[in-house]
Amino acid sequence: IVLTQSPGLLSLSPGERATLSCRASQSVRGIRLAWYQQKPGQAPRLLIYGASYRAPGIPDRFSGSGSGTDFTLTINRLEPEDFTVYFCQHYGGSPWTFGQGTKVEIK
Amino acid sequence: QVQLVQSGAEVKTPGASVKVSCKASGYTFTSYAMHWVRQAPGQRLEYMGWIKTDNGNTEYSQNFQGRVTITRDSPASTAYMEVNSLRSEDTAVYYCVTYAGSIIYWGQGTLVTVSS
Numbered sequence: 054i055v056l057t058q059s060p061g062l063l064s065l066s067p068g069e070r071a072t073l074s075c076r077a078s079q080s081v082r083g084i085r086l087a088w089y090q091q092k093p094g095q096a097p098r099l100l101i102y103g104a105s106y107r108a109p110g111i112p113d114r115f116s117g118s119g120s121g122t123d124f125t126l127t128i129n130r131l132e133p134e135d136f137t138v139y140f141c142q143h144y145g146g147s148p149w150t151f152g153q154g155t156k157v158e159i160k
Numbered sequence: 161q162v163q164l165v166q167s168g169a170e171v172k173t174p175g176a177s178v179k180v181s182c183k184a185s186g187y188t189f190t191s192y193a194m195h196w197v198r199q200a201p202g203q204r205l206e207y208m209g210w211i212k213t214d215n216g217n218t219e220y221s222q223n224f225q226g227r228v229t230i231t232r233d234s235p236a237s238t239a240y241m242e243v244n245s246l247r248s249e250d251t252a253v254y255y256c257v258t259y260a261g262s263i264i265y266w267g268q269g270t271l272v273t274v275s276s
Contacts, residue, residue: 097266102263142264147207147219147221151206
């Protein structure tokens with residue numbers, strides 16, 4: 054399954070809403086779609102699993118939605134620490150696959 | 161709490177091998193498979209393969225078949241990933257990952273640098 058994220062770069066201001074898209078080349082089995090945040094030099098941080106379930110400790114301004122082949126990560130009221138890279142992952146079977154990432158930058 | 165702690169950074173010359181370890185804690189090691197993923201500089205994450213920690217069965221991504229070996233030491237709750245015949249393109253951060261009880265946990269990553 055190939056995951057394609059859009060846009061590649063999102064320029065927004067703190068307090069605005071970010072909408073990130075992840076499209077799969079075929080239906081994701083069991084809605085096993087995750088979203089991560091990754092900062093330079095750090096391991097990915099799980100935000101969303103099962104397409105819409107927030108991981109423990111993740112603020113409620115992060116939300117996920119979608120099914121089948123189209124998935125969305127929404128970040129409400131962007132905080133300064135949210136400006137970084139996000140990527141999606143399919144883990145519904147082997148091999149897992151990953152999107153190429155969306156960078157959210159300060160406008 | 162689930163923790164995956166990986167071995168430290170490595171510098172290798174082309175043609176050498178590297179073996180990265182991943183020690184798990186906070187859960188029963190043999191209950192969940194261990195997966196390995198790598199991230200080359202500026203590239204998207206790339207899936208390498210996985211091991212069933214209860215019986216040792218493995219499956220490798222096509223790109224790594226024949227050059228990567230994943231093993232485990234169950235009593236030590238540790239998984240290993242070895243890459244042979246290293247080349248410069250193998251310079252990357254290597255991660256162990258487990259999918260335990262719906263949550264996906266990652267190790268901190270191990271930087272492997274291949275340089276002459």
